[in-house]
Each structure stands twice: as C-alpha cells, then as structure tokens.
Amino acid sequence: MKKLNLFLGALATVFFISCEGPQGPPGFDGFDGERGPAGQDGVNILGQVVDIEGTFTLENDYSIFYEFPQSIEVFENDVVFVYLLWDETEDGNGELVDIWRLMPQTRILDQGLLQYNFDYTFFDVNIFLESDFDLATLPAGDTDNQVFRIAILPAESTTGKLDTSNINSVMAHLGITEDSIQKIKLD
Template identity: 35%
Template sequence: MNKKLIPLLVIIAAIFQACSGTQGPIGPQGPQGEPGDAYLGQAFDLTGVNFNANENYTYGIRYADAQINVLESDALLIYIRWDDVEVDGQMLPTWRLLPQTEFVDNGTLVYNFDRTKVDFSIFLSANFNLNTLSSVWTQNQTFRVVAIPADFALRTSEALDYSDYEAVKERLQLDESKIPTVTAL
C-alpha cells in the first residue's frame, strides 16, 4: 500500500509546485462600495414621557414617528435617564438599561418595554396599585432609544456590556451632539 501512496504524493506535490508563478497585472478598479460602518446604530432621546392610568401606564411610539429605520432583526435597547451627576463642574446624565427595577415605598416598580417591527412601548409594572405611585416615577421621564443592527455582533469579536451606556455609545460611535430628541405627545 505504501508503494502506491508515494507516487500519488509526488504527483500532488508537483501539481502544487506547478501552480506557483509570477503574479499577473492588477485588475481594474471595482465599483464604489457602501460606506464602512454607515449603519453602526441609531439613537434618539424620547423626552416628556408621562405614564398614567388612562393609558395603562404605557407609552408607545412608532419608529417612523421618531424618524428612525429599525429592522425587525435589529436589537433595540432603551435606557432611562435615571439621574444627573456633576463631573468636573458639568452635569452629566446617568442612563440605566431597561428593564429597570426599583424598590419604592409601595413595593417593587419595574420600567420595561416591548417592541414589534413597527413600534415599541415602554410600560410600568408593579406589585401594587400604580395609582398610588408618586408622580416622580411617572411624569416627565426621559429615555434614550438605541437601535443596533443584527449583524453588529457578527462584525466584532469583543464582548460588549449593553447595560453600560457609555461602552455602547463608544462602540457604536454615537455622537451625543447629534442624537435627535423626540418629545412625547
């Protein structure tokens, strides 16, 4: 069996040797491609959100109304502006990823959201009657909505902590000065 294998290996080696040679001329320039990372992600601020009993403590908005294009396969992250902290004399927002649980005097309060291919809703749930909740939790809330393309995770090898808004902002190259604001109706 070995006597038959040796000539076969010699022939394979000769074929590989015959495939090498000088490189040919450079081909013509190809067509212009899509801009690199043109769709890393989109974000907008949703301000003035009020939760009330008439709307079942839910606020919903269509992507088209916010003028963003979100595909069904995209990931949607929603952060609530939880606080403002002073850093070097400047007030900076603190963002927390939803769902967000808070233990209040009445019990446990949760800010959460759901989404479809055309809209999303932010809602409150609790283990107590939401009508007894202080307006500090229900009125004039601000959210930052970030849409991330489904293939984003495939294009990066590094893990990303999505609960860390600053890390998400850096990775998606979000420019804070260019994040549009949508005022809730």
C-alpha cells in the same frame, strides 16, 4: 571503499546543487484573467439613537408608545435597547452628567415592587410600568416627564465585546455623539 565513493558522491551532489549562476532575464507578464463576480459587501454598522420623553398615566395605561418614524430604519433582526435616565451627577468641572440604566429596572418602594420595562418590534417600542400595587399611588417623580434613550443596533454589531449595559460604549461603537441625538417629547 564503498563508503568513500558514497561520501564523495554526496559531496559532489551538494556542491552542484548549491551552485548558482547568473540570474536569467525576467519572464513576460501573463494576460489578466476574467473579472470574477462582485463579492458580498462588508457589514456597515448604521445604528441610531433617539431620546424620548413622556409621562405614564392611567389614560395611557401607564405605558409610553413610540412608533419609529420613516427616518429611522429598523430591520427585523436589529436589536433595540432602552435606557432610563436614572439620575444626574456633576463632573469635576461642575457640569451635569446623565446617569443611564439599561432596562428593565426594578425599584423597591414602600408600596411594593415597581418595574420599568419595555418590548419592541421593528415598527415601535412600548415602554411600560409593572407593579404588584396600584400604579395610581405613584408620586409624580416616578411617572412624569420620564426620559428614555432608545438605541437601535444591527444584529451583527452586538457580537463581540460590546458592553450594552453602558450607553456610552454603545454610542461610541455606533460613532454617535450626544449632540447628534434626536430628542422627542411625547404628549
């Protein structure tokens, strides 16, 4: 009998809990609270890309120095990549396509090893040649009218899966087109 009373009590409880009546009128909206302090702005990726052309000579100690103009803002924590215009090829339509290589780049020559290298600050980029032989023996094709593409990226934008070895990926990430790149010929 005890079990029957317990069962009937549980059944009655379930019956009353599951019953719904008509929904009551909605309550009044409360007052808006005070406006909180402004939050921190999100990351705004404002990278820049510029092409420079210069010649390595004995007079410039086989280095090409480029000082960032005031129109290019570089912060101390920004990352700078330099790409060397290595060659050109044709696409399926016969149009020339540039082949860029991320620096440093090393070439094995008859004279020895030649390396195109660079260093940078947030004021400038210095591109220079290093070798284990006399640089004066280099042919003009390795020194004259060399073209470099300099990409400046905020440090926040280099995290993740960005392929920095591919200049096209970097430019797509920054939203920069080939037509918008400033080209500078250095003396």
